[in-house]
Amino acid sequence: MTLAVDVSGLDKRFGDKHVVQNLSIQVETGRITGFLGPNGSGKTTTLRMLCGLLTPDSGEGEVLGLDFRREAERIKRQTGYMTQKFSLYEDLSIEENLAFVARVYSLPDRRRRVTESLERLGLENRRRQLAGSLSGGWKQRLALAACVMHEPRLLLLDEPTAGVDPKARREFWDEIHALSAEGLTVMVSTHYMDEAERCHDIAYIAYGRMMARGTGDEVIARSGLVTFRAEGPGADRLSRKLADRPGVAMAAPFGSALHVSGTDRAALEAAIAPWRRDPLRWTQVEPTLEDVFIHLMNQSRDNFA
Amino acid sequence: MSGLSLNRIMAVLVKEFTQLTRDRLTYALILAMPIVQLLLFGYAINGDPRNLPTAVLVQDNGTFARSTLGAIRNSGYFDITEVARTTAELDEALALGRVQFAITIPADFTRRVVRGDRATILVEADAADPSATGNAVAALASLPREALRHDLTGPLAARAGAPPPFEVVVHRRYNPEAVTAYNIVPGLLGVILSMTLVMMTSLGVTREYERGTMESLLATPVRPLEVMIGKLAPYVLVGLIQTVFILGLAKLLFGVPMQGGWGALSLGIILFIMGSLALGFLLSTVARTQLQAMQMSFFYMLPSILLSGFMFPYRGMPDWAQAIGALIPVTHFLRVVRGALLKGLGVSDLWPSLGALLVFVLVVVALAMARYRTTLD
Structure with missing residues (x-):
């Protein structure tokens, strides 16, 4: 097992805000790691530090086998970074954008690379269209094509699918998996649970600290969370009443059903006992990643906020 | 079509003011612009420039030459910053822009004034910028009549009248038509x-x-x-x-x-x-x-x-x-x-x-x- 990213003790402050605190992260080569956490948890800052866009206050380690603080320039050449906001030139055509990227990375055989990239995207016929006129989904795919054109070994994606429709998202993820199968290491931040489930590994950070790490199943198992699901008329309306009961870590409606979770099984069962009768049907279920994340989020708020 | 709502106008107005104060630079410029403009227009800009640097070549060391120079200085437009020894030096000072004017008082100035024989002094102006020289040149018009008034007494009193005792020849160099x-x-x-x-x-x-x-x-x-x-x-x-x-x-x-x-x-x-x-x-x-x-x-x-x-x-x-x-x-x-x-x-x-x-x-x-x-x- 080789590590594409192996950094520890990462710190970053903006003024008096300690955005990333003593964060360590290891990422195996060729795997897709999902970066999750509430807004403002330091996901973007961490990704930016890894690709040299921000200077960490402290921390050391290696990215792609290079000292990530001193060899940022060399890391940049082997890393693709896709920003949260579309950041290609809207007033250039698709082809011109790709040609610009190819030039910036001094890629040999530029025309062939651009054409290949266009073919892979399926945009050969629209190559002269301005990038700004593309739909959200196409913009994301173009941005992805632009940042893998120089065949990076590490791909950093910052909420790449925000505001993109489900079909385009699925295609986008198929592309990510195809790239990963070719050996590319991917770190992707997201808020979508279905996307978290598509990742090989998950890193959950909140308030600049690593809260959970591992595969989806491992993260769920380690949370120690017990979840009951209630179905039946009015189940979803119970969340307010249940949320404040002792032993209930959280209660959240899922459509017309209700998920109630806690870390102490006995206390949780006592809490839901008054409603454990008709017409509600209760079953113990495996907690979902979302249950775990919301639990982690609540916990971290109690600890640090 | 309903009427205007003061509340809605206030909403937009308050928002606009708040945004204005957020943009510190704009704020600073709104204040700085009039101050800078006032200072520049009020103090710096002068359409009637005086004390313009002037080089002189005095080949005549008589009293009349000194009095004429004194009168030129007293006009307020000329500040004699250089005394040239040769015509070449004088030309250079004007060409390189060290001075705005080059004034030559020829060797026979005093003699000609005494004789009443068309005495002249030569004023060469760097007229590249006509507005810099215009008023100064105009001020020279009264020079011949005034400059030697106190000197031309006794037997020379007759020279003080018309025609004036000497003539000022003005050459507008570099832009003779003052375009x-x-x-x-x-x-x-x-x-x-x-x-x-x-x-x-x-x-x-x-x-x-x-x-x-x-x-x-x-x-x-x-x-x-x-x-x-x-x-x-x-x-x-x-x-x-x-x-x-x-x-x-x-x-x-x-x-x-x-x-x-x-x-x-x-x-x-x-x-x-x-x-x-x-x-x-x-x-x-x-x-x-x-x-x-x-x-x-x-x-x-x-x-x-x-x-x-x-x-x-x-x-x-x-x-x-x-x-x-x-x-x-x-x-x-x-x-x-x-x-x-x-x-x-x-x-x-x-x-x-x-x-x-x-x-x-x-x-x-x-x-x-x-x-x-x-x-x-």
Whole structure:
């Protein structure tokens, strides 16, 4: 097992805000790691530090086998970074954008690379269209094509699918998996649970600290969370009443059903006992990643906020 | 169609005010603009420049010559800063722009006055900028009658009447017909170049930040100097095209004389274009929005037009305003363009101005490089 990213003790402050605190992260080569956490948890800052866009206050380690603080320039050449906001030139055509990227990375055989990239995207016929006129989904795919054109070994994606429709998202993820199968290491931040489930590994950070790490199943198992699901008329309306009961870590409606979770099984069962009768049907279920994340989020708020 | 709602107007109005105070730079400029304008227009600009530097060549050491010089000085328009020993020295002082006027009192001045034999003094004016010399020349009209009034007594009293005891011959050099366009049009080259170049490039970096493309650009291996050269090079061409265009029109429409000095002119144009572009780039690393960048370049244009000697005579301004003017590249560029076109001066004559432009380019490029960040910190 080789590590594409192996950094520890990462710190970053903006003024008096300690955005990333003593964060360590290891990422195996060729795997897709999902970066999750509430807004403002330091996901973007961490990704930016890894690709040299921000200077960490402290921390050391290696990215792609290079000292990530001193060899940022060399890391940049082997890393693709896709920003949260579309950041290609809207007033250039698709082809011109790709040609610009190819030039910036001094890629040999530029025309062939651009054409290949266009073919892979399926945009050969629209190559002269301005990038700004593309739909959200196409913009994301173009941005992805632009940042893998120089065949990076590490791909950093910052909420790449925000505001993109489900079909385009699925295609986008198929592309990510195809790239990963070719050996590319991917770190992707997201808020979508279905996307978290598509990742090989998950890193959950909140308030600049690593809260959970591992595969989806491992993260769920380690949370120690017990979840009951209630179905039946009015189940979803119970969340307010249940949320404040002792032993209930959280209660959240899922459509017309209700998920109630806690870390102490006995206390949780006592809490839901008054409603454990008709017409509600209760079953113990495996907690979902979302249950775990919301639990982690609540916990971290109690600890640090 | 319903009526206007005061509440809704207030909502927009309050929001607008709040946003205005958020943008500190705009706020500062709203206050600074009138102050700067008032100071410049009120104190610095002087349409009737006095105490203009003057070189004299006095070949006659008689009393009348001294009295005439005294009268010239007393007019308030002439400040004798140089005493030349030869005609060549006198010419040089005028050509290189060290003085605005060169006055020659010939050897036989006193003798001719005594004899009543058409005595003359020669006043050569650097009329490249007619507005700088106009009033001073006009003041010379009363000189012959007044200058020797106290000297012409006794047997010479008759000379004090009409016709006046001597004549002032005025030569307007470099622009004999005092055509204002000859001065303004070459000056416009500097103003137009800096207007377009500073403004266009000042948006360059700011636009990348505003649109979010800077984040991607910084994640690539491209270096700051590469970005700067790449961004500015196209505008060098823009600047050169404008130059050819303006000079062509200056010749065709206004018949501006072009005496040569092409070497100095070319060097000056290249340095000035580079300096303006680098300044625009520097502004765009300071500004956070494109609007701020526009405001800053506008703020820069103000002294460039008012204090550079473009619209108002440089020598008419008080020392502090001249000192500010000397920091502005347009000032030096105007000297190069006017010196080269109207006087045919070469690189060896214009090196002080060319040197100032070079220093400006170097300083601004260094500052811009220091300001440009390769990270988002």
